[in-house]
Amino acid sequence: MKLFNKALFLSFYIAMSLTSCNNATEGSKNKKEVITFETLLTELTDRSSLTQNPGGKWKQYQASSYQRLSKTPEDTAGWYANNDWNHFQSIDTINGRVEQVLLDVSGPGVVTRIWSGGNPNRKAILRFYIDGDSIPVWEADQAGALIGENKMIGKPLSSLSVNKENEAAKNPAKLGHNLYAPIPFSKHIKITYQGPVKRPPPGNGLFYNINYRIYEDAKAIAMESMTSQTTTKYKEALNTTNKNLSDFMRLNAAGTKTSKETKVQKEEFYLEPKQSQKLEISGMAAIHRIMLSLNTKNKDQAVKDLSIKLSFDNKVTLDMPVGFFFGSGDQLLPVADWYHKMDSSGTMATFWVMPFKENSVVSISNNGTETISADLEIGYSKTKWTDNTFYFHGKYQSLLGFDTTAKEGKDYNFISLENSGIYVGDILQVTKEVAGWWGEGDEKIYVDNESFPSHFGTGTEDYYGYAWGGQYPDPFATPFVGQPIGEANRKDIDGGRSVNTRVRALDAIPYMTSLRFDMESWNWHGGSVDYEWACFWYSDLN
Known part of the structure; x- marks a missing residue:
């Protein structure tokens, strides 16, 4: 009789557990995403939200x-x-x-x-x-x-x-x-x-x-x-x-950092004509800020002469003049928006979030006829990569x-x-x-x-x-x-x-x-x- 009761109890316990698990699974499937004015404001200022594929939502x-x-x-x-x-x-x-x-x-x-x-x-x-x-x-x-x-x-x-x-x-x-x-x-x-x-x-x-x-x-x-x-x-x-x-x-370009960046890499460049230099980050991470500071005399001409190339996981995704990357066209101009900064001192920054799985390379090239001195700084942090993450x-x-x-x-x-x-x-x-x-x-x-x-x-x-x-x-x-x-x-x-x-x-x-x-x-x-x-x-x- 005792053995029968134990077996009965065990069967009942397993059945209830499976029912509970099934209900929980079904509940998680049916759970709705709650969207409010507040959640939308949060999304509006979360630059990383753009890196995720909505998937037709x-x-x-x-x-x-x-x-x-x-x-x-x-x-x-x-x-x-x-x-x-x-x-x-x-x-x-x-x-x-x-x-x-x-x-x-x-x-x-x-x-x-x-x-x-x-x-x-x-x-x-x-x-x-x-x-x-x-x-x-x-x-x-x-x-x-x-x-x-x-x-x-x-x-x-x-x-x-x-x-x-x-x-x-x-x-x-x-x-x-x-x-x-x-x-x-x-x-x-x-x-x-x-x-x-x-x-x-x-x-x-x-x-x-x-x-x-x-x-x-x-x-x-x-x-x-x-x-x-x-x-x-x-x-x-x-x-x-x-x-x-x-x-x-x-804030000016030099004084603007993001709360998400936890690490910084910096390199000082002396670029001869037709020369390129690069800064590389290894491991899964996301760039939150790229800042380029011109130390050369003719800064306006330098904006015309320099180009920037971005490579993520061994694939080039961007190659353009620096002025267009930082929001000013082909001249040095004051710029300020949610993703760009530039000032008359020759400092320029961008704040697009750029995730990658294995490595990133930021290259600066001098396409002009004069040597250009510049500092390149990258603020980044570790990140998680999902099937929905975009480059x-x-x-x-x-x-x-x-x-x-x-x-x-x-x-x-x-x-x-x-x-x-x-x-x-x-x-x-x-x-x-x-x-x-x-x-x-x-x-x-x-x-x-x-x-x-x-x-x-x-x-x-x-x-x-x-x-x-x-x-x-x-x-x-x-x-x-x-x-x-x-x-x-x-x-x-x-x-x-x-x-x-x-x-x-x-x-x-x-x-x-x-x-x-x-x-x-x-x-x-x-x-x-x-x-x-x-x-x-x-x-x-x-």
Whole structure:
């Protein structure tokens, strides 16, 4: 009897244990990822998040006010149409009001970036409706109160690209307004504009770009939607994010280090003409900072003459002029964004996270005719490599002497990528010979073999976060968009050079099979234009 009871007890124990294990396994499988305003703010400032393959978990899209005549490249008149204001998804009647719809999509998702510019001088209202509620979460004057000057969000997550006191900024409504604070929604979002239904002249028209994520598997996540109380509920996280971004922007290149780096390697170089030198790191690690300090007399020429090459696990992933790598083009200029720093002393730094399994090599080459003295410093730490970890990549390209015709658009290929990866930013330098505005061209980004680009913009300056380009030649710097130099924007001189930068965080673009980014060349006066640019992305070693 005792033996029987023991056997019975043992059988019962094993059965219950297996049931418990099965339930635990099933529970872990069904566990949802919780996404909130706070977790998204954490992701926004976590540079290492870009190194991980989302694996199709979400896709990035863009809604904009591009002219709807643009349907196919074969119809050149429509494809390069330039009247890109006051074009909306639809018109709706809400609570008896006629409202024009900028964005109307089902979730779960997150609005990751909003840009607007050229707003009407007359009163108009933006409203954000979340999850089908007829009462808006946000409602305010569209001339900046919700986008560029949102006091609930604060700076720099909500910011103007150009100082309001700028001499050229005679109409603040025309400034580039940027909002990088996430707007999560569980079921649905509708953003509307209550303004003139009749399409006004361009000076009074609304231009907008809205980037947003849509999560593919709603059952795998628990999304906490934005409410009118969200900014209060997460006030501490919001203030911390703004402070971290602002503090980082204030530091110079030499004084900026990251909290993640635990080791530093440094090498002093004396580079003869046509000579290269390298600094190598062995073992599994991640680079968090690369700093190059010029000790030579003619620093501006050194920026033109030096190039940098990155190799990870015995594969070159980047080879370009140092100025394009550090965000200034081919000259020494003050630069500051979330991933780049450069100052007039000749010190430059970059903060992309660059993981590798076995080794990395950073090489500096002197392509000029004079000896150059420089210090190279790399901050790094140990890391963990997973099946989802990507390598950092970059590519420099140029299109010199590009023949343009006034008011006629032409697309040129910015970058074409295959396999899977994440597109994270670019820098464009434009040098021209004639007067007048150069940047009416729209970006067109095709993801995973799309027949029509899911990102279709409204102007190059809009893509880079400012507005009405010819009016704003002054430099500006924000965490995610910048203009180190804007001479080519001036209308009162012939020629000139402009450099624009855009780096991405929550608005990074993942792709599963391919990404093609075409940029449109469209200017007012024609002539020869030199385009030089660099693109950055994360992917496997192809």
